[in-house]
Amino acid sequence: MNFNLKSVFFVVIFLAACTPKIENKNAQTETKSPVKIGLVLDKGGKDDKSFNAAAFKGASQASKDLGIELKTIESPDDSAYEPAMRTLAERGYNLVITVGFSQADALKKISPQFPKTHFAIVDSFVDVPNVASLLFSEHEGSFLVGYIAGLKSKSGVIGFVGGMEVDLIKRFELGYREGVAYANSKAKVISNYAGVTSEAWMNPTKGKELALSQISQGADIIFTAAGATNTGVFDAVEEKHKLAIGVDSNQNWVKPGFILTSMLKRVDLAVYDIIKAENSGHFVWGNKYFGLADKGVDYALDQYNDSLIPQDLRKKIENVRAEILTNKIKVSDYYETRKLCPNSPFKCDRSQRHTGPSERTTQ
Amino acid sequence: MNQEWIYSGIRLSLPLIFASMGGLLSERAGVANIALESYLLVGSFTAAATMALSHSLALSFGAAVFACVLVGLLFCFFTLVAKADQIISGMAINLFVMGLIPVVCKTVFGLSGQTPSLSMNERILDPSIFIILALFAVAGISLFFSRTVLGLRVWAAGENPESLRTQGVNVNRTRMKAILLGAAIASLGGIYLSLGAGSGYTRNMSAGRGYIALAALIFGRWKPMWTMAGCLLFGLADALQIIIQTIPMMENGDPLPTQFVQALPYVVTLILLAGFVGKVRAPSAINKA
Numbered sequence: 001m002n003f004n005l006k007s008v009f010f011v012v013i014f015l016a017a018c019t020p021k022i023e024n025k026n027a028q029t030e031t032k033s034p035v036k037i038g039l040v041l042d043k044g045g046k047d048d049k050s051f052n053a054a055a056f057k058g059a060s061q062a063s064k065d066l067g068i069e070l071k072t073i074e075s076p077d078d079s080a081y082e083p084a085m086r087t088l089a090e091r092g093y094n095l096v097i098t099v100g101f102s103q104a105d106a107l108k109k110i111s112p113q114f115p116k117t118h119f120a121i122v123d124s125f126v127d128v129p130n131v132a133s134l135l136f137s138e139h140e141g142s143f144l145v146g147y148i149a150g151l152k153s154k155s156g157v158i159g160f161v162g163g164m165e166v167d168l169i170k171r172f173e174l175g176y177r178e179g180v181a182y183a184n185s186k187a188k189v190i191s192n193y194a195g196v197t198s199e200a201w202m203n204p205t206k207g208k209e210l211a212l213s214q215i216s217q218g219a220d221i222i223f224t225a226a227g228a229t230n231t232g233v234f235d236a237v238e239e240k241h242k243l244a245i246g247v248d249s250n251q252n253w254v255k256p257g258f259i260l261t262s263m264l265k266r267v268d269l270a271v272y273d274i275i276k277a278e279n280s281g282h283f284v285w286g287n288k289y290f291g292l293a294d295k296g297v298d299y300a301l302d303q304y305n306d307s308l309i310p311q312d313l314r315k316k317i318e319n320v321r322a323e324i325l326t327n328k329i330k331v332s333d334y335y336e337t338r339k340l341c342p343n344s345p346f347k348c349d350r351s352q353r354h355t356g357p358s359e360r361t362t363q
Numbered sequence: 364m365n366q367e368w369i370y371s372g373i374r375l376s377l378p379l380i381f382a383s384m385g386g387l388l389s390e391r392a393g394v395a396n397i398a399l400e401s402y403l404l405v406g407s408f409t410a411a412a413t414m415a416l417s418h419s420l421a422l423s424f425g426a427a428v429f430a431c432v433l434v435g436l437l438f439c440f441f442t443l444v445a446k447a448d449q450i451i452s453g454m455a456i457n458l459f460v461m462g463l464i465p466v467v468c469k470t471v472f473g474l475s476g477q478t479p480s481l482s483m484n485e486r487i488l489d490p491s492i493f494i495i496l497a498l499f500a501v502a503g504i505s506l507f508f509s510r511t512v513l514g515l516r517v518w519a520a521g522e523n524p525e526s527l528r529t530q531g532v533n534v535n536r537t538r539m540k541a542i543l544l545g546a547a548i549a550s551l552g553g554i555y556l557s558l559g560a561g562s563g564y565t566r567n568m569s570a571g572r573g574y575i576a577l578a579a580l581i582f583g584r585w586k587p588m589w590t591m592a593g594c595l596l597f598g599l600a601d602a603l604q605i606i607i608q609t610i611p612m613m614e615n616g617d618p619l620p621t622q623f624v625q626a627l628p629y630v631v632t633l634i635l636l637a638g639f640v641g642k643v644r645a646p647s648a649i650n651k652a
Contacts, residue, residue, distance in 0.1 A: 043566075044566075045465075045475045045476045045477075045566055046475050047474045047475050047476065047477055074475055074476070076461065076462075076465075076566075076567075165621045165622065165625075190609040191608070191609065192605060192608050192609060193608065193621050193625070195625060196621065196622050196625050199567075199570045199571060202565055202566055202567055202568065202570065203568070203570045204560075204561045204562075204565055204568060205375075205378075205556055205560040205561055205568065205570070206570070208560060208561070209371055209374065209375060209602065209605060210605055212367075212371065213367065213371060213602075213605045213606060213609075214609070216367040217609070228477075228565045228566065231480065231561065231562060231563070231565060232560075232561060234562075235486075235561065235562045238483065239483070239488060254480070
């Protein structure tokens with residue numbers, strides 16, 4: 001009993017220490033103070049070298065350029081989003097940017113409670129009049145890198161590793177499959193997901209096993225859209241001398257020579273733009289789309305993969321880009337099709353995938 | 364393909380085997396241990412961090428084992444000295460570790476929740492050393508219980524601590540030895556995660572493996588060989604689901620739904636636990652002060 005009392009005492013002290021101090025700064029905020037921006041990152045954290053890293057990069061660039069006050073919160077798990085948003089809103093932050101589709105539910109709950117605070121969410125749509133939804137055309141960017149993979153692959157077997165199995169990542173997969181098929185109609189795409197819970201974003205051990213399994217099935221290029229799980233895929237291609245394609249941020253530098261390119265999703269630009277709008281008083285709620293046309297999605301070319309992508313390939317890629325922009329190529333959008341192999345002009349169809357098991361058993 | 368599946372299954376079960384052996388020692392001594400997750404996290408973090416700073420394999424191993432023993436000591440303090448509830452103590456340590464590691468990462472490397480990635484020659488690319496260590500651990504623990512005095516005392520501490528007391532043996536000290544030895548063994552699972560399977564520590568990289576190891580321990584009825592079998596079973600099932608994910612099985616040529624396939628390892632474990640293992644009896648003195 002004595003111990004129980006003691007533990008209750010400690011718990012109380014602990015909780016007291018954890019409770020955010022809400023200071024009354026009304027007197028100070030009246031003077032011309034910088035715009036306060038809160039950034040709530042997803043579980044990968046700002047050093048995931050991918051999705052969250054891009055958001056953090058955009059926000060810190062904005063804080064440097066525009067002199068705004070930036071506060072970043074990393075969420076260790078799903079239950080942390082709500083208190084993070086609430087704390088920032090209560091402390092009078094002008095704009096709270098939430099990064100990642102898994103924050104949508106929490107934002108739907110919090111945003112109506114703070115109508116004077118502006119919110120933004122990356123990768124999801126929240127229909128509340130103080131929320132800006134920042135959305136990307138992942139399928140178009142994935143088509144481009146799929147096209148590159150289809151042309152570069154020697155084995156004709158191409159891998160896809162997704163993180164958590166959700167519609168967003170299926171959107172990557174479908175665009176990628178179509179890009180591969182456009183480049184090489186005989187190519188086979190094998191796809192794996194690391195999991196169905198949010199742990200799937202931070203399980204490099206699993207990512208490596210998925211990649212090794214695909215490599216043993218003949219894959220020589222693997223596109224990975226799995227957050228921090230990507231690291232495992234990169235390790236696998238490095239050990240087996242294959243190629244990987246990174247995602248969201250430019251990941252070419254992570255393993256120079258082993259990363260063919262990265263499917264850029266310019267979360268940094270989107271975050272920067274929304275902060276700039278807030279700073280100049282032009283925040284507008286609603287959906288904002290970032291696509292191939294405004295370079296919101298793209299493929300990465302820099303000194304690390306310069307030798308991997310020859311000049312003639314670059315020309316072909318630019319042709320394909322132009323064809324997508326002029327609607328000559330219509331990339332299927334998983335959000336509309338809801339299945340991976342719709343009736344598209346490309347060979348992502350049933351007959352092709354049926355050849356899978358027979359080939360595999362002969363190995 | 365079959366060969367690759369078995370290799371993959373073994374690789375996936377390695378961290379489980381080490382963690383479950385650590386848990387086995389502790390639970391056999393009568394202390395329920397759900398802090399296995401922390402052993403894996405602390406082991407993997409310390410190994411990766413030491414490797415990044417010192418580039419020495421021996422030092423990384425040493426530091427990881429030492430750090431896990433420290434966590435074990437903390438656990439001993441809670442459960443044996445303060446006599447707190449064992450499950451709650453384990454949970455508290457897990458939460459503490461999950462918070463502590465990012466703080467250390469931030470101060471040492473300036474990165475949030477991860478260590479710098481390690482190059483190929485700083486990693487242990489060949490898992491055979493870990494396979495050998497795992498076999499040694501399993502065989503060693505079997506012999507430890509059947510052949511050594513301390514092993515028998517640990518067993519008695521878990522089944523009937525009174526009898527040990529009447530013999531004049533310090534029960535707490537016996538339990539402490541078992542817990543610390545267990546922590547040292549479990550740390551190898553952590554080292555494997557960050558230096559063997561991975562290239563550095565990433566946040567919460569154990570991804571619940573400590574809890575699965577605990578399930579394997581129950582599946583194995585707290586016996587080393589059976590526990591290892593449980594871990595292998597889980598690892599092989601996990602490797603199998605990776606392959607099944609890519610095979611078209613449905614009528615329209617799609618693979619089975621991923622959610623269903625990914626549940627496979629857990630379903631297999633559940634069925635075996637419920638159907639084949641029969642009546643499971645935990646060490647009698649578990650979670651009793």
